[in-house]
Amino acid sequence: MKRPPLHRLLVGLAIAAAAVASVVPAVAMAESLVVYSARNEQLIKPVFDLYTKETGVDVKFTTADAAVLVTRLAAEGRNSPADILMTVDAGELWNAAERGLLKPVRSPVLERNVPKHLRDPHGRWFGFSQRARTIAYNPRKVDPKSLSTYEALADPAWKGRLCLRTSKKVYNQSLVAMMIKTLGEAQAERVVRGWVANLATDVFANDTALLEAIAAGQCDVGIVNTYYFGRIVRERPDFNARLFWANQGSGGVHVNISGAGVVATSRNSAAAQRFLEWLSEGKAQEFFAASNLEYPTNPRVAKDPLVVSWGPFQPSVINVVEAGRLQAAAVKLMDRAGYR
Amino acid sequence: MSSFPARAAAATTVLLLAVPVAVPVLSAFAAWAAPAADVWSHQLQHVLPRAGWNTALLVLLVGVSAGALGTTLAWLVAAHDFPGRRFFGWALLAPLALPGYVMAVVFAGALDFSGPLQTAGRALLGDTWRLPPVRSIGGAALVLTLTLYPYVYMLARVAFESTGARALEAAQSLGLDRRAAFRRVLLPMARPAIAAGIGLVAMETLADFGVVAAFNVDTFTTSIYRAWFGMFSLAAALQMAALLALFALVAAGIERRLRGRRGFASQRSSGGMLQRLRLSPGQGLCAAAAASMVLAVAFVLPLAQLLAWAWQHAAVDLDRRYLGFVLRSVALAASGSIVVVIAAVALGYALRSDRRTWLQSLGRFASVGYALPGTVLAVGLFAPIAAMNGWMQDWLDVRWGDAAPQLALQGTLLTMLLAYLARFLAVGVGPVESGLARIHRNLDEVALSLGARGPARLARVHLPLLRGSLLAAAMLVFVDLMKELPITLMTRPFGFETLAVRVFEMAAEGEWARAALPSVFIVAAGLIPVWLLARRFTHVT
Numbered sequence: 001m002k003r004p005p006l007h008r009l010l011v012g013l014a015i016a017a018a019a020v021a022s023v024v025p026a027v028a029m030a031e032s033l034v035v036y037s038a039r040n041e042q043l044i045k046p047v048f049d050l051y052t053k054e055t056g057v058d059v060k061f062t063t064a065d066a067a068v069l070v071t072r073l074a075a076e077g078r079n080s081p082a083d084i085l086m087t088v089d090a091g092e093l094w095n096a097a098e099r100g101l102l103k104p105v106r107s108p109v110l111e112r113n114v115p116k117h118l119r120d121p122h123g124r125w126f127g128f129s130q131r132a133r134t135i136a137y138n139p140r141k142v143d144p145k146s147l148s149t150y151e152a153l154a155d156p157a158w159k160g161r162l163c164l165r166t167s168k169k170v171y172n173q174s175l176v177a178m179m180i181k182t183l184g185e186a187q188a189e190r191v192v193r194g195w196v197a198n199l200a201t202d203v204f205a206n207d208t209a210l211l212e213a214i215a216a217g218q219c220d221v222g223i224v225n226t227y228y229f230g231r232i233v234r235e236r237p238d239f240n241a242r243l244f245w246a247n248q249g250s251g252g253v254h255v256n257i258s259g260a261g262v263v264a265t266s267r268n269s270a271a272a273q274r275f276l277e278w279l280s281e282g283k284a285q286e287f288f289a290a291s292n293l294e295y296p297t298n299p300r301v302a303k304d305p306l307v308v309s310w311g312p313f314q315p316s317v318i319n320v321v322e323a324g325r326l327q328a329a330a331v332k333l334m335d336r337a338g339y340r
Numbered sequence: 341m342s343s344f345p346a347r348a349a350a351a352t353t354v355l356l357l358a359v360p361v362a363v364p365v366l367s368a369f370a371a372w373a374a375p376a377a378d379v380w381s382h383q384l385q386h387v388l389p390r391a392g393w394n395t396a397l398l399v400l401l402v403g404v405s406a407g408a409l410g411t412t413l414a415w416l417v418a419a420h421d422f423p424g425r426r427f428f429g430w431a432l433l434a435p436l437a438l439p440g441y442v443m444a445v446v447f448a449g450a451l452d453f454s455g456p457l458q459t460a461g462r463a464l465l466g467d468t469w470r471l472p473p474v475r476s477i478g479g480a481a482l483v484l485t486l487t488l489y490p491y492v493y494m495l496a497r498v499a500f501e502s503t504g505a506r507a508l509e510a511a512q513s514l515g516l517d518r519r520a521a522f523r524r525v526l527l528p529m530a531r532p533a534i535a536a537g538i539g540l541v542a543m544e545t546l547a548d549f550g551v552v553a554a555f556n557v558d559t560f561t562t563s564i565y566r567a568w569f570g571m572f573s574l575a576a577a578l579q580m581a582a583l584l585a586l587f588a589l590v591a592a593g594i595e596r597r598l599r600g601r602r603g604f605a606s607q608r609s610s611g612g613m614l615q616r617l618r619l620s621p622g623q624g625l626c627a628a629a630a631a632s633m634v635l636a637v638a639f640v641l642p643l644a645q646l647l648a649w650a651w652q653h654a655a656v657d658l659d660r661r662y663l664g665f666v667l668r669s670v671a672l673a674a675s676g677s678i679v680v681v682i683a684a685v686a687l688g689y690a691l692r693s694d695r696r697t698w699l700q701s702l703g704r705f706a707s708v709g710y711a712l713p714g715t716v717l718a719v720g721l722f723a724p725i726a727a728m729n730g731w732m733q734d735w736l737d738v739r740w741g742d743a744a745p746q747l748a749l750q751g752t753l754l755t756m757l758l759a760y761l762a763r764f765l766a767v768g769v770g771p772v773e774s775g776l777a778r779i780h781r782n783l784d785e786v787a788l789s790l791g792a793r794g795p796a797r798l799a800r801v802h803l804p805l806l807r808g809s810l811l812a813a814a815m816l817v818f819v820d821l822m823k824e825l826p827i828t829l830m831t832r833p834f835g836f837e838t839l840a841v842r843v844f845e846m847a848a849e850g851e852w853a854r855a856a857l858p859s860v861f862i863v864a865a866g867l868i869p870v871w872l873l874a875r876r877f878t879h880v881t
Contacts, residue, residue: 038848040846044847060834060835062751062834062843062845063848064830065848067568068718068719071723072722072830073433074731075723075726075750076729077726077727077730079726079729079730081748095572168565168569170570201475202476202556203556205475205553205556209454211453214451216456216459228850233849286399291553292849328574329573331566331571332382334388335382335386
């Protein structure tokens with residue numbers, strides 16, 4: 001028979017390859033950092049490359065969902081190769097800090113550059129860009145004067161006119177968590193029930209589809225992160241939807257952060273801190289936010305021109321740590337209210 | 341009766357192969373030591389009743405429709421001559437190459453209110469015209485059926501072509517017409533294969549997250565992620581996953597029953613070519629049209645959309661790195677499918693030669709990984725390996741102090757391949773078992789009397805007869821691995837990027853149009869084995 005030897009050869013090769021790959025140790029060079037990032041490759045790699053170019057420090061990274069990365073950190077324990085955990089929302093940073101996976105950092109630079117409400121009070125994580133979640137509307141169907149707050153979208157006047165994204169997305173969980181913080185659980189639940197009663201159609205899987213639905217006239221208003229809107233209008237300037245800054249004068253626009261912290265078991269925590277400080281100012285900070293049309297957290301850094309064109313707004317200044325602390329409660333509230 | 345060494349070998353094989361899946365499943369069950377009472381009482385009251393009902397309905401819908409579609413197409417292609425038959429023979433497998441999570445986004449976008457179909461519909465038929473709600477169980481069932489029917493199609497077709505000729509002859513000699521022969525003889529004979537196909541479809545539906553998320557259907561799997569990602573309770577997520585594994589085991593038991601008695605087996609698997617019925621020109625045209633329609637909806641149109649998106653972004657995103665993405669994806673999928681198919685043969689053969697009940701049950705258990713959500717399985721396997729790595733590291737540190745090398749076993753290809761084995765063994769076992777089932781036991785006895793036993797008998801008697809099934813298994817696993825995401829994402833070494841990882845990078849930020857480019861490459865790479873296999877089909881059967 002001719003076949004078995006070929007099979008054997010292939011098995012041998014596979015085993016050999018696997019063995020070689022597993023024996024080669026993850027060598028920790030003196031000047032290198034390992035980042036576990038939930039911020040995706042196309043947004044983050046240019047930043048790392050820039051850092052390597054400026055400082056000679058090599059940055060290795062892996063990407064995955066934040067919850068998976070946190071679970072991974074916990075499983076690896078003190079042998080984890082990671083120095084920095086980076087996420088795209090405050091919830092998982094709060095969770096990682098709660099579980100003792102991040103270490104406190106004392107840094108005058110970070111404390112100066114990152115506003116107080118966008119970082120952990122104990123210095124375990126810091127926000128490096130803001131993601132604003134506000135109201136979007138169809139200008140042919142809605143007079144912006146009729147818009148005011150997130151809460152007002154629960155009013156029966158919006159019956160059959162509201163579109164929402166799924167409550168599975170952390171952005172909505174954070175928004176509702178912040179509402180629990182400001183309104184209390186009972187009042188927040190009334191608002192969410194009002195939203196559900198006003199839905200024009202089933203909830204959407206993503207903000208982009210929601211914006212398309214507003215533009216196409218399936219619904220009149222919705223709640224979205226601004227950069228999704230930005231991505232669309234960058235390619236289609238005549239896109240039939242506008243942004244409205246919610247809750248001006250009554251708490252401000254809900255913002256979440258994309259942020260990072262130093263891993264508790266990091267053997268390079270000084271180098272990790274230097275990287276975070278570098279990320280909080282100058283070109284790095286500008287690029288970090290602008291590459292995804294987000295808002296920088298450092299108020300002294302320039303925004304992308306398209307982002308500037310949406311005008312200034314007053315953000316909520318409640319510490320984003322609440323988004324994590326109240327997230328589980330928000331999820332339960334939305335389940336109770338039938339917000340899927 | 342097999343000898344003691346043979347029984348010991350069979351038992352050892354099955355035990356070893358059950359380990360990779362036992363680790364995550366047992367860690368899921370272990371989570372029950374401390375039930376997350378708070379999360380559970382909430383889930384039971386507000387989430388699980390709906391999610392459970394949705395899951396059952398979805399599995400039923402997809403199982404029945406993929407089973408019917410796959411079997412019908414297999415019978416059409418295997419037993420009839422019509423224009424384009426050879427082309428459709430392999431082209432109907434093509435939807436396998438499209439990742440379900442990508443297809444779901446294409447369909448959800450195209451069929452929604454703001455999509456081209458409804459926009460055109462409103463322009464033509466008036467502003468109040470609507471399709472039935474797209475983001476629904478119906479939408480998810482449609483996409484899952486279109487991406488998963490090829491499992492049934494492929495296994496049923498191998499079954500029809502390898503055993504059909506003799507059976508059809510015999511049935512017709514007994515006076516049955518072709519239709520009656522199909523219904524009363526060939527279909528029952530192909531039952532193990534069809535049941536195996538539907539079993540795979542059902543398990544993949546249970547484990548699916550991408551498609552149901554795109555259509556916003558709450559299922560058991562989405563509830564698992566809600567507990568983990570939303571409520572920070574990995575414990576509750578693992579506890580739910582343990583229930584899912586239990587459910588899959590029960591379902592596998594039922595599927596055993598569905599396969600029925602295993603008495604159907606021919607002396608020679610290649611009893612000559614199945615005599616194909618030449619359809620009249622009119623019928624032939626209808627057959628070709630029907631096959632074209634399935635192919636258009638399940639493959640050509642979604643691919644066209646992906647190509648259009650890919651074209652928009654190729655100028656920026658397509659660069660030299662893609663060569664690496666493709667090579668790594670193909671190498672991973674190829675080595676993974678070799679490992680899985682060899683394991684499947686070992687398992688199938690051990691279960692065939694040793695019929696003890698506990699061993700059979702353990703064998704079923706080894707396949708249950710396919711029904712678990714990929715991320716849960718990845719975590720369940722990753723955590724123990726990371727812990728083991730920790731112990732070894734501690735030992736090294738004690739011995740060498742600061743000079744000790746840093747281990748990272750959990751992020752290596754070895755861990756990846758183990759996890760692939762845990763997850764995809766079922767995909768390999770399905771075709772191999774139904775292939776083995778078609779080989780008559782008399783053949784084993786004859787081989788034994790001629791002095792061929794154990795591995796020699798496998799190599800010289802069974803493998804040649806199994807070639808079609810082995811190729812089918814290898815292809816199915818290869819294509820599945822090309823699309824695999826959660827395990828690869830979690831266990832890959834630093835900087836190890838594949839095509840599926842690229843899709844994740846873009847999709848995680850909602851940039852679906854940019855995810856099209858790597859998706860197109862996944863489809864292209866997945867089509868190669870489909871096409872190769874199709875060419876072998878004509879030689880093999």
